[in-house]
Amino acid sequence: MDFTISLPDWAIEENQRLPRVMPTIEERMRHVIRFSRLNYEHKTGGPFAAGVFERDTGKLVVIGVNRVVPSNCSSAHAEVVTLSLAQEILGNWDLGAAEFPVYQLVVNWRPCVMCYGSVIWSGVKSLVIAGSGPELEQITGFDEGPIHPEWDVELAKRGIDVTNNVLREEALEVYRAFAASGALVYNAGGGGRSKLVDEG
Numbered sequence: 001m002d003f004t005i006s007l008p009d010w011a012i013e014e015n016q017r018l019p020r021v022m023p024t025i026e027e028r029m030r031h032v033i034r035f036s037r038l039n040y041e042h043k044t045g046g047p048f049a050a051g052v053f054e055r056d057t058g059k060l061v062v063i064g065v066n067r068v069v070p071s072n073c074s075s076a077h078a079e080v081v082t083l084s085l086a087q088e089i090l091g092n093w094d095l096g097a098a099e100f101p102v103y104q105l106v107v108n109w110r111p112c113v114m115c116y117g118s119v120i121w122s123g124v125k126s127l128v129i130a131g132s133g134p135e136l137e138q139i140t141g142f143d144e145g146p147i148h149p150e151w152d153v154e155l156a157k158r159g160i161d162v163t164n165n166v167l168r169e170e171a172l173e174v175y176r177a178f179a180a181s182g183a184l185v186y187n188a189g190g191g192g193r194s195k196l197v198d199e200g
């Protein structure tokens with residue numbers, strides 16, 4: 001018995017076409033946001049993508065996407081998929097291993113409660129996000145879970161630096177387009193929109 005999560009064909013092809021090195025965090029985020037849009041447009045997952053890069057050089061490891069619905073796997077969020085692919089590619093469960101350069105995760109919004117944990121467990125030492133406010137939940141209806149009120153302080157305590165609000169508007173545009181498309185919001189417990197969001 002096993003389970004496998006794979007990138008869709010278009011994302012494999014796009015990874016092969018990406019620049020091998022992206023010196024600025026804006027360039028890294030621009031490609032991550034582009035993947036987030038392509039993913040829901042291709043109906044291959046939710047509007048989320050993430051990339052693992054060498055923080056200091058910008059060397060690309062991989063950009064991955066959300067695969068929850070096509071994989072029948074609630075944990076196949078973009079961050080988990082991408083961190084797992086990076087660990088497979090680099091041959092180590094710990095991206096913070098002593099022989100490695102500093103690895104960075106770039107995501108098109110603050111990770112949900114599950115992926116927040118996956119960031120801590122992954123060994124990355126840098127997190128770059130497009131934003132962290134309630135806008136993602138308000139626009140899309142996804143329930144991101146109970147995030148620790150001092151989430152960034154807790155990351156800093158563990159040696160993970162956070163860079164926030166990188167291409168924020170571009171990320172929000174994708175969420176607005178996703179919401180307008182009427183695509184499935186795959187919250188658990190019967191799917192559909194989160195009660196928490198609807199009541200809030």
Ligand SMILES: [Zn+2]
Pocket residue numbers: 077078079111112113114115116
């Ligand atoms: Zn998540």
